[in-house]
Every structure is written in structure tokens, then in C-alpha cells.
Amino acid sequence: MELELLNIEKSFxxxxxxxxxxxxxxxxxxxxLLGRNGAGKTTTIRILMNVFPSEGxxxxxxxKPIDYNKTKIGYLPEERGLYPKKIxxxxxxxxxxxxxxxxxxxxxxxxxxxxxxGMTEHRTKxxxxxxxxxQQKIQLITxxxxxxDIVILDEPFSGLDPVNAMxxxxxxxxxxxxxxxxxxxxxxxxxxxxxxxxxAIINKGVIVLHGDLRDIKRDxxxxxxxxxxxxxxxxxxxxxxxxxxxxxxxxxxxxxxPSEKQQIMTRITENYDIDEVxxxxxxxxxxxxxxxxxxxxxx
Amino acid sequence: MNQFGTILKFxxxxxxxxxxxxxxxxxFVILIAAVMFFPRIISVFESDDPDxxxxxxxxPVMLVKTEDAAKxxxxxxxxxxxxxxxxxxIATENIEEIQKMIIAGxxxxxxxxxxxxxxxxxxxxxxxxxxxxxxxxxxxxxVYQMNAMINEGISAQDAADIINFRVSGEVVSLxxxxxxxxxxxxxxxxxxxxxxxxxxxxxxxxxxTEKSSRAMELLVTSAKxxxxxxxxxxxxxxxxxxxLLAIFGSAVLFYNLNRSYWGENMIIDSIFNIPAxxxxxxxxxxxxxxxxxxxxxxxxxxxxxxxxxxxxxxxxITMLFIVAFxxxxxxxxxxxxxxxxxxxxxxxxxxxxxxxxxxxxxxxxPWYEIAISIAILVGSxxxxxxxxxxxxxxxxxxxxxxxxxxxLIKAALKS
Numbered sequence: 001m002e003l004e005l006l007n008i009e010k011s012f013x014x015x016x017x018x019x020x021x022x023x024x025x026x027x028x029x030x031x032x033l034l035g036r037n038g039a040g041k042t043t044t045i046r047i048l049m050n051v052f053p054s055e056g057x058x059x060x061x062x063x064k065p066i067d068y069n070k071t072k073i074g075y076l077p078e079e080r081g082l083y084p085k086k087i088x089x090x091x092x093x094x095x096x097x098x099x100x101x102x103x104x105x106x107x108x109x110x111x112x113x114x115x116x117x118g119m120t121e122h123r124t125k126x127x128x129x130x131x132x133x134x135q136q137k138i139q140l141i142t143x144x145x146x147x148x149d150i151v152i153l154d155e156p157f158s159g160l161d162p163v164n165a166m167x168x169x170x171x172x173x174x175x176x177x178x179x180x181x182x183x184x185x186x187x188x189x190x191x192x193x194x195x196x197x198x199x200a201i202i203n204k205g206v207i208v209l210h211g212d213l214r215d216i217k218r219d220x221x222x223x224x225x226x227x228x229x230x231x232x233x234x235x236x237x238x239x240x241x242x243x244x245x246x247x248x249x250x251x252x253x254x255x256x257x258p259s260e261k262q263q264i265m266t267r268i269t270e271n272y273d274i275d276e277v278x279x280x281x282x283x284x285x286x287x288x289x290x291x292x293x294x295x296x297x298x299x
Numbered sequence: 300m301n302q303f304g305t306i307l308k309f310x311x312x313x314x315x316x317x318x319x320x321x322x323x324x325x326x327f328v329i330l331i332a333a334v335m336f337f338p339r340i341i342s343v344f345e346s347d348d349p350d351x352x353x354x355x356x357x358x359p360v361m362l363v364k365t366e367d368a369a370k371x372x373x374x375x376x377x378x379x380x381x382x383x384x385x386x387x388x389i390a391t392e393n394i395e396e397i398q399k400m401i402i403a404g405x406x407x408x409x410x411x412x413x414x415x416x417x418x419x420x421x422x423x424x425x426x427x428x429x430x431x432x433x434x435x436x437x438x439x440x441x442v443y444q445m446n447a448m449i450n451e452g453i454s455a456q457d458a459a460d461i462i463n464f465r466v467s468g469e470v471v472s473l474x475x476x477x478x479x480x481x482x483x484x485x486x487x488x489x490x491x492x493x494x495x496x497x498x499x500x501x502x503x504x505x506x507x508t509e510k511s512s513r514a515m516e517l518l519v520t521s522a523k524x525x526x527x528x529x530x531x532x533x534x535x536x537x538x539x540x541x542x543l544l545a546i547f548g549s550a551v552l553f554y555n556l557n558r559s560y561w562g563e564n565m566i567i568d569s570i571f572n573i574p575a576x577x578x579x580x581x582x583x584x585x586x587x588x589x590x591x592x593x594x595x596x597x598x599x600x601x602x603x604x605x606x607x608x609x610x611x612x613x614x615x616i617t618m619l620f621i622v623a624f625x626x627x628x629x630x631x632x633x634x635x636x637x638x639x640x641x642x643x644x645x646x647x648x649x650x651x652x653x654x655x656x657x658x659x660x661x662x663x664x665p666w667y668e669i670a671i672s673i674a675i676l677v678g679s680x681x682x683x684x685x686x687x688x689x690x691x692x693x694x695x696x697x698x699x700x701x702x703x704x705x706x707l708i709k710a711a712l713k714s
Contacts, residue, residue: 049520051696075520081513090312097305098521142517 001027002062003150003181008047009056010040016205017043021057023200023210027149030172030182032196032213034189036292040205041185042078045152048183049073072099074148078155078185080139084128088119088138091127092145099146106145113141117167132159140168144175151175152183157191169194189284199284203292217281222258224280225265227251230273238271252280302522306530307537310505314538324542328549335553338560359407361385361431362397366412373442374412381438382431397421410435415443475661483570484631484660487581488653490543492624495589498539499596499620500613502532506600506691507609515695524692529684532593539589580659583673588652591680592620598687601694623650627657636661646672648679 008021018040025031035041047054050068059066083091089110096106114120117137122130127138136159143151153172157165172195176182186192192199199216201209209216228250229235235251236243242254255264265277282290314320361382365374371389378387390397390409397409401423408422408431418439420432441462448458509515518527554561554571561567599612623644630641636658644654645668655672658664686708 046520046696051519052692073520075517077513077516077520079513079516081516083509083514084512086313094305094309095517095521098302098518100301139517 001149001179001181003048003066003183004060004063005044005048005057006060007057008044008054008059010043010047010054010205018047018054018205021202021205021207023207025150025181025183025198027181028176028179029197030176030184030195032192032199033183033185033202034187034192034199034288034292035185035202039202039292041202042154043205044202045075045154045183045185048150049075049152071150072146072148073150073152074143074146075152076140076143076154076156080136082127082135082139082142085126088125088127088130089123092138092141095142096145099148101146109145109147110141113145116171117141133161133164136160137164137168140171144171148180150181150183152185154185155187156184157186157188189288193284201288201291208291209287213284216287220282220287222261222279223255225253225255225261225268226276226278226280227253227268227274228276229268230275235268235272250276303526303530306522306526307534310531310534311537313505314534320538320542324545327546331546331550332553335550335557339557342560358384358386360405361387362390362400362406362409363387364390364392364394364397364409364411366414377438377442378410378435381434412439415439415446475663480569480660481631483573483577484657486570487660488624488627488631488657490547491585491588491653491656492620494539494543494585495592496617496620498535498589499592499616500609502535502593503596503600503603503609503613504606505531505535506597506695507603507606510601510695511604511606519695524695525688528594528597528688528691532590532597532684535593536586536589540585543585577660580656580669584652584656584676587673587676587680591648591652591676591683592616594680594683594687598690598694601691602697604697619649623653626650627653631657631661646675648676648683651676 003025004022005024006022008018010016010018021040021044023031023033033041033044046052048059050066061067061071082095092110093103093106096110097103101109111120114123117140119134119137119141122134122138127135130138140156143153156168156172160168172182172184176195182195184192184196193213196213198212199209200207226246227235232245232251235253236245239253242256244252244254246252253264253268255261261279268274268277361378363374363378365371375387375389378385385407388406390406392400394411397406397411398421400406401409401421404423408420411419411421413419416439418435420435422429422431444462445455445458448461449455453461509518551571554567595616596613599616600609603609603612626640626644627650630636630638641654641658644650645658645664646655651672655664655669659669690708
């Protein structure tokens with residue numbers, strides 16, 4: 001199964017919110033939807049979920065316009081919200097029924113997930129008696145109980161302790177493994193790097209970067225070297241202005257062209273006491289800041 | 300449709316699990332039971348009393364002082380025949396002592412006759428229902444008239460016949476008798492008023508709670524806004540109907556259990572003899588009136604970000620409704636329900652549920668006026684429902700300062 005958003009346009013009043021948003025996500029893989037606050041992520045997700053219509057463009061499943069009666073979507077919103085004063089089991093059944101499940105199927109699925117997330121003992125409690133992390137696990141059940149084809153997780157890890165985060169990671173990996181399309185939105189880049197095969201960075205309503213994460217990293221110009229040495233000062237003196245310090249105490253040497261790489265590496269290893277020298281590969285964090293920063297790079 | 304059913308059930312369950320809702324209903328049922336059983340309970344106590352009908356200690360004492368001791372017996376007889384609830388006694392004390400006796404509570408009241416045609420009435424606290432002075436003046440004047448006639452040579456028997464002559468007259472109301480239907484119309488209008496305001500607020504609060512708890516974020520992705528809106532409004536309408544049915548149903552039940560004890564109480568009798576056609580009108584106007592207001596309350600609730608905003612947001616709707624209520628109530632008590640204001644109000648959809656219903660109940664309204672009024676109301680209810688669902692759809696995802704109603708309607712019409 002493949003989900004594709006094609007040239008989605010949306011404005012609220014006079015304000016253009018999305019301009020030609022297009023990206024793809026495949027079943028059995030996770031796609032990271034990244035963007036700064038107010039970039040248009042939630043709007044994109046809402047259009048994808050048919051909360052409101054787009055003014056242009058299409059949402060396609062395997063090349064055909066999506067049929068919301070057939071394709072089920074599970075959503076974990078960033079703004080967590082259920083009924084705080086109501087019994088957990090009651091509201092979980094309600095949401096599953098709204099998604100089209102029968103009561104019996106809903107109870108079966110909810111029992112499975114309560115057990116899986118270690119929440120069975122809380123099923124007859126009121127939601128607001130639970131801790132924030134536990135409430136979040138309940139919220140996760142509303143996104144997964146109806147066995148959706150597309151799982152959209154908006155900041156799923158915020159507020160979880162390391163043990164619960166690990167539990168959630170397992171669940172997400174499991175969902176990916178059974179072929180679901182997982183759409184991930186987070187500002188915690190480490191999680192995106194861990195799960196996502198592809199990313200789409202959205203900035204001010206425009207997709208500025210989209211594709212396979214490894215390809216993006218590989219295609220990055222290989223014109224920087226990271227050097228660790230016991231004598232950094234000597235190297236810094238030698239290279240002058242093209243050499244800068246990195247945050248973790250290493251050195252970064254900017255090459256005038258990627259073809260210089262071999263020659264400079266040889267020069268460093270022959271002349272200095274070197275612990276490590278490698279071509280700089282940007283982290284997702286670096287890529288994000290570069291594309292979604294205040295002076296974004298043109299895609 | 301399926302979703303709508305799920306939402307309706309869930310919302311209805313909310314009402315029946317709501318302690319306030321159940322509590323209010325039970326409270327009213329108990330209250331009505333207490334009122335309906337009251338005469339029976341009283342009669343139980345009365346029949347337990349061996350001195351039934353002869354309880355000198357509980358009968359208030361009325362003192363009568365005449366200016367002439369010779370007339371004492373006649374006066375006493377006359378007062379006894381007019382004041383059967385009193386223990387009439389002749390007083391020989393002077394006025395100051397009589398006043399002291401009244402203040403001390405030995406006697407309830409006293410009449411001091413200055414001569415055949417004038418008296419002074421003394422009483423401790425004068426109740427607004429106290430008609431003793433009028434009764435006494437009638438009694439005294441009759442005696443005077445009789446004496447005058449006897450003095451003119453008419454026999455005592457003839458004089459009594461002339462004075463006691465009663466004209467027989469009969470009132471036939473070709474339309475409706477306001478005496479009879481005033482009370483049940485009053486009760487029905489009041490029920491309509493209470494239920495619409497109470498449930499309207501509930502709908503608005505309910506929507507705003509979903510929004511402020513952000514349950515809405517998930518709801519909008521799970522269900523259509525129209526299903527949500529209609530499910531909620533119809534659930535509260537049903538809950539309101541069920542509550543009214545429980546309260547009025549228990550009233551009818553308890554009344555029938557105690558019917559014999561109520562005797563010939565005209566008010567109670569008229570309340571429990573509402574014509575069936577009027578009950579049908581009541582149901583029609585109740586449902587339509589409820590829906591049109593509940594839709595508006597729901598739409599307004601969806602625009603509030605915080606629960607605290609609700610009170611100010613619903614103000615215009617509440618005001619509109621209260622104005623309608625006041626117009627209707629004032630027309631009812633003035634006895635002229637077909638005044639121009641009422642006629643206009645009975646065609647405006649926001650006021651017609653109360654105004655037209657009152658006119659139907661208390662006056663004779665041509666069938667076509669009723670049909671036009673209901674048609675306008677049905678059309679407006681559907682229109683308001685559609686616009687409200689659109690406002691709701693926009694409102695639920697909007698946070699921040701609530702937009703003005705004008706802007707909302709404009710935006711809703713545009714979409």
C-alpha cells in the first residue's frame with residue numbers, strides 16, 4: 001500500500017497555509033513529517049484525515065483517490081484529549097465504534113491493547129485518575145484499536161518515561177513490521193532517525209525536502225571532514241580559516257571541493273597524531289535546521 | 300447513520316449517568332408525590348382525631364362587643380351564622396382589654412360595634428386574605444336592611460326573602476375558558492422555558508468541554524461534525540422529554556392514586572384534564588423549540604475555547620429566549636393573548652414555540668395560522684440546524700478569541 005499526497009493546497013481566510021504539498025509514504029515503512037511549529041503539519045494531517053477539504057490536490061492510495069470508508073486511519077493527536085471524567089473502557093469502546101467497529105470486536109481489540117500496554121487494571125477507572133504517561137497510553141489505544149491501515153502519530157513520545165518509551169517503540173516497530181503505513185511527526189529528531197526510512201520537511205506550508213533518509217544523507221555534498229586529534233591546535237594552525245571546532249571538541253575542515261577529500265585526509269594522517277578522520281555526515285538535526293531554519297536552503 | 304446512532308447512545312448514556320440529571324428528576328418526582336399525597340395525609344391525621352368537627356381549642360376566638368347589652372344575643376347569632384370557622388363570644392371588657400387579649404393571642408380578632416351601622420375591627424396581624432371586615436359589614440348591613448324593612452311593615456319572612464334573593468346566571472364560553480386553561484398553560488410554558496434553558500446550556504457546556512479537553516481533536520477525525528452535532532442535540536432533546544415525561548407522568552399517576560382526596564379542586568382538575576390535542580401541540584412546539592435553541596447553543600458552545608467563555612457566549616440566545624418568555628407571560632396574565640405583540644411573536648421562529656402555543660391554549664386560533672407558524676418553525680429549525688452544523692465544524696477546531704456571531708454566520712454561509 002502506498003499513500004501519496006499530491007499538490008495539496010489550503011488556505012484559511014486570506015492566509016495560505018499549504019502550497020503544493022506532495023509526499024509519499026509506503027506500507028511497512030515509517031515516514032517522518034517534520035516542520036517547525038506552525039509550518040502546516042497538523043493541517044496536512046487533518047486534510048489527509050478528511051477533517052476539512054483541501055482547495056486543490058489529491059490524497060491517493062495506490063494511485064487512486066482515497067476512500068475513507070475502506071482505508072482506516074488511526075490518529076494520535078499532538079494535543080492529547082479524551083473525556084477526563086469518563087470511564088476509560090466506555091470511551092475507548094465509543095471511539096472504536098465511531099471508527100466503525102462492532103461493540104464486541106471493539107471490546108476484544110481494546111482488551112488486547114490494554115493488556116499489551118499493561119493498563120488492564122485501569123480499565124474501569126476514570127481517565128483523570130491516571131498519570132499523564134498512562135493517559136497517553138490510553139490515547140494510543142484509540143489510535144490503534146480499530147486496526148488502521150495508516151497510523152499517524154503526532155509527538156508520540158512526549159511525556160513518556162524511558163520504560164514506556166521503550167514499550168511504545170516496540171509497538172511502533174511492530175506496526176511497521178506488519179505492513180502499516182506509519183506517519184510520524186516529532187521534534188525529537190533521534191526518534192525520527194531511529195524509525196523513519198523517509199522524511200518530508202515542511203516549512204511555511206511548502207515541502208522543502210522529501211525522500212529516503214539514507215539517500216538524503218548520502219546525497220549531501222561530501223565536502224567536510226571531521227577530525228579528532230591529540231594535537232588540534234597544530235591542525236587548526238595549519239588549515240587556518242577552513243578549520244573550525246565542532247561542539248563535541250573535534251575539528252571540522254571545509255574542503256573547497258569533494259574531490260580534495262582523499263588528498264587532505266592523507267595529508268592529515270601523515271602529519272599529525274590522529275584518533276579519527278572521516279567524511280562529515282549530517283545528522284537529521286543538522287538537515288532540519290538547514291531546511292527549516294529562518295534562512296532555509298532552497299530545495 | 301451508524302455513527303449518529305453511536306453518538307446518540309453515548310450522549311444519552313451521559314445524561315442517565317449524570318448525577319445532577321438523575322437527582323433533579325428524582326427530586327421533582329418526590330416533590331410532586333408529596334404534593335399529590337398531601338390531602339390524603341391530611342385526611343389520615345384528621346380521621347385519627349376523635350373530636351372531628353368539634354375541636355374548640357383549635358377554633359379561633361372572635362370577640363364581639365355591642366354598644367347595647369340587649370342586642371348581644373341577636374348580634375352573636377348573626378356573627379355565628381356568618382363566621383362558621385370562629386368561636387364567636389360576646390365580650391364585656393373595655394376596648395383596651397380587648398386589644399390586649401388579641402395581642403396576647405387569647406382571641407384572634409374582635410368587632411366592636413359603635414351602633415347599628417358602624418363597627419371597628421381589631422386584629423393582630425392583618426393577612427392579605429383577611430376578609431372578615433367585609434363579611435362583617437355585609438352581615439351588619441343585612442341586619443340593618445331587614446330591620447328597616449320590618450319597621451316599614453314588611454313581614455320578617457318577606458324581608459328575608461327579598462334580601463336573600465339570588466339571580467341565577469350561566470356562563471357559556473364558545474371559545475376557550477381562560478379560567479380553566481390558565482393554570483395548565485402556565486405550567487407548560489414554564490416547563491418549556493426551564494427545559495430549553497437548562498438543556499440548551501447543557502449542550503453548550505458539553506460541546507465546550509469536549510473542545511477544552513481536546514477530546515474534539517480525536518472526535519473530528521472519527522466522526523462527521525453533522526453527526527456529532529445532531530447526535531448531541533437529539534440526545535439532549537430525548538433526555539429532556541424523558542425527564543418531563545417522568546415528572547408529569549408521576550404527577551398523573553399520583554393524582555389518580557389520590558383522586559378522591561382532592562375532591563372538587565378546580566385548578567388541579569383543570570391541570571389533569573388537558574385536551575389531548577393540546578398535548579400534541581405541546582409536544583410539537585416543545586420538540587421544535589427545543590431543537591432550534593439547542594442547535595444555537597451547540598454552535599455557540601463550539602466557538603468557546605474555555606468553559607468560562609460559555610456564559611458570555613450564550614448570553615444573546617438566553618436574552619432572546621427570556622424576552623419571548625416575558626412577552627408571553629405578560630400577555631397571559633393580562634388575559635389578552637391575541638394582542639399584536641403575541642401575534643407577531645407567534646410567527647417568529649424563536650418565539651413561536653411559546654407564543655403560538657399560548658394562543659392555541661388560551662384563545663381560538665384559525666388552523667391556517669397554526670399551520671403557517673409550524674411551517675415557519677420547521678423550516679427555520681432545519682435552516683438553523685444546517686448553519687449550526689457548519690459553525691460547529693469551523694468552531695471546534697478554532698482556538699483563541701471567540702469570533703462574533705455575525706462573522707460566524709457569514710463564514711458559514713460562504714462555505
